[in-house]
Amino acid sequence: MSVTVGEIRRKTVAWFTERGVPTPEIDADWLLSAALKIPRLQVLLQFERPLSSEELARIRALVARRGKREPLAWILGERGFHNVELYVDADVLDPRPDTETLVEAALELLPLDAPEPVYLADVGCGTGAVGLAIAAARPQVRLYATDLSEAALENTRRNVARLDLGARVAVLRGDLLSPIPADRPIDWVVSNPPYIPSGAIEALMPEVSTWEPRVALDGGPDGLQIVRRLADRAASRARRGFLVEIGHDQGEQTAKILRQAGFEGVRVLRDLAGRQRVVTGLSRSPSAE
Ligand SMILES: C[S@@+](CC[C@H](N)C(=O)[O-])C[C@H]1O[C@@H](n2cnc3c(N)ncnc32)[C@H](O)[C@@H]1O
Structure with a gap:
């Protein structure tokens, strides 16, 4: 059974919290939004959506970098x-x-x-x-x-x-x-x-x-x-x-x-x-x- 957006978000938030990331939910939403190329609000609206193996790999790569406390803006490549x-x-x-x-x-x-x-x-x-x-x-x-x-x-x-x-x-x-x-x-x-x-x-x-x-x-x-x-x-x-x-x-x-x-x-x-x-x-x- 494939992993859903909601499940990967929950695991990401838990892992970021363990790693001491100061704003785990916000960062998880930004990274999922970047990896899935959808607006942040859509991350919250698509919790039931199953992820393809390519999408999962993209998310894991970004999440791993943030878990090492690399600045979020470097991973996203942008900042307002x-x-x-x-x-x-x-x-x-x-x-x-x-x-x-x-x-x-x-x-x-x-x-x-x-x-x-x-x-x-x-x-x-x-x-x-x-x-x-x-x-x-x-x-x-x-x-x-x-x-x-x-x-x-x-x-x-x-x-x-x-x-x-x-x-x-x-x-x-x-x-x-x-x-x-x-x-x-x-x-x-x-x-x-x-x-x-x-x-x-x-x-x-x-x-x-x-x-x-x-x-x-x-x-x-x-x-x-x-x-x-x-x-x-x-x-x-x-x-x-x-x-x-x-x-x-x-x-x-x-x-x-x-x-x-x-x-x-x-x-x-x-x-x-x-x-x-x-x-x-x-x-x-x-x-x-
Ligand atoms: C605190 S950062 C500010 C960057 C940017 N202005 C900002 O506000 O986001 C300081 C910057 O000063 C540069 N810097 C350090 N010493 C410098 C010097 N002697 N002459 C010119 N730039 C210097 C650094 O490379 C760095 O980009």
Whole structure:
């Protein structure tokens, strides 16, 4: 007798629970939906449906990967982020919902009717999530997306093509702002840099500590090494200001770093859960518009 959708879902949820997967039902539904190529709701409506041996093999392959705590977005290959659907390749940070706070903060500073064009640098672009979500929502934005990791840049390029933003985006490899030629204007620098203290990485959940690339996480001994370097460089290049994502306990220190770098009107913003998430600062002498 063949196995049904309902039975495989029940076994998957039980196995994920045993393996410590944080949201076993949700993940089981996403994976069944991907393997069977049906919407998630249909998974719940087709419990009695018997599975073919090919379908069962496809489900087992995906479920085995998640059981090893590989990030769900890598297995599905996609993730919705703010206003965009992104490809998420292996070896690149899976964009977090918390990071949408950074996008929202940037959109507030970039009204739809702002004079064109506005030059934005997204440092440490990963999948391209932050910069591409902003560029998709603001037609005046010209984006430089930079990263050290070739895997990240390849992922960003795929997303630039997917979102049809090629005419407004340059994808550049290198340290922080250095790949952006010195004679090119930059109005705003946005970044979700690595900010986890080196010693805290091992204690994070396996999806992060085992699978995600260390270069995307490790912010040095106190987590703020890259933020410090970037604040200095942003202060000397950004004509309008700097926005940076932080850990929930890094607001005060980061605000001090931005002030010392020369930014004014420094603010610490909170995410939807009420935790410190983003610090913003304005450049001293805004460019003439
Ligand atoms: C926390 S991830 C953020 C990825 C993406 N922006 C997001 O929010 O989902 C940090 C990214 O910074 C990149 N990175 C680390 N050090 C860097 C450096 N010195 N210069 C440029 N990018 C760097 C990593 O490769 C990684 O893609």
